[in-house]
Amino acid sequence: MQVLIVDDSRAMRMILKKMMGELGHKDIDEAEHGQAALDHLEEKMPDVALVDWNMPVMGGEEFISTIRGRRDCDQIKVLVVTSESNPRVVYQALKAGADEYAMKPLTTEVIGDKLGMLGLA
């Protein structure tokens, strides 16, 4: 499974990469914001994207809305991973096209459960 982690924090990208590795996923790419992720999609299409919500340049909502408007991105499962827990943000994320939502701080077990809910475990 190909994974794309989109987060402006290098620390959080490394944490998520480590967690995904513990879950057996090794094909992992990173992007530091939504625009960098869109650029990445021109070269490689992931099976799942772990996407932060608040990012500079292009945040999670705009990134998700953009890829949900592209047919070639239909197969990408989107898991929003953010410190935002407010129901309105969850609603906005799902409305934009996210498939699942997880709140920081995360554990490997939570990520595994969420991937399982997406049929990607």
Next chain:
Amino acid sequence: MFTDKKTSVVDEAALSEIVTFVWQTLVGTDAEPAATSAPIDDPRIATISIGGPWTAALVVTVSAELARSYAATLLGLEVAELEADDVADALGELANVVGGNVKGMLDDDGASTLTLPIVSPSTPSITGGQLTVSCTFDIEGQPMSWELYERP
């Protein structure tokens, strides 16, 4: 353990619980509440603001040494392996996650917004902000201070 300040939307017990939970989950060690808050030498400070019906700034202060060891632990690296921006990035992410959890406590129908964290070596100017909540933790003998400033 805690200061006695003006009643806040978020009280000291709630902030302490959030910090303890986030630290334990991110770092894997315990953040022990500390009785006193001594000045922190050579500080590294991260600030994140919440805007909306309730406006506040959350400030975390640690020593540069603790900031480096925390970043190294978080990233799974040795201190010597850290890149230039790693310490600020890691401290900012800590403020971001705690701030997000604080914001999640608000009963505001999601009207509030969270800024990106700002990391600096000095206390930022919290214009019009009043310190309402503060708590300090002991991290393996070093203090970690959290302060919440609310704006009317």
